[in-house]
Amino acid sequence: MEDFSHILLFKTNIACDADKALVYAMLSNTPGIEKWSVDLEDEDRVLRIVSHSYCHQQIIELITYHGYNCCELI
Template sequence: MENFNHVLLFKTNISCDADKALVCAMLGDRPGVEKWSVDTEDEDCVLRIVSYTLRHQEIIELINYHGYECRELI
């Protein structure tokens, strides 16, 4: 069975292309982020990050610092 501990999921208010562009600026070249996506069609605007080194709290602090709501999706 595969281990998905490196996939971080968050509930956010990142809901449009302009928001996604700002997130791209935050995460696009951030060390530790292998891949990321935001599902703006989902009611929770799910942010999915693949990282082998970053933890949920680091991402939450980064996204919140830039004015967006972000919390771990459980």
């Protein structure tokens, strides 16, 4: 069975391209984040992060510190 524990999913309030650009600047400069994306078309504005270094709580703290709502998507 495949292990997907390194793929972290979040519901956010990242709403537009300007928000996405700010998140890009933040996440692209964060060591340990291998890949990320945010789906602006989804009603939950799903943020997907691939990381073997971070847990959900660490990402939530990082995103909320920068002024966005973020919670684990289960």
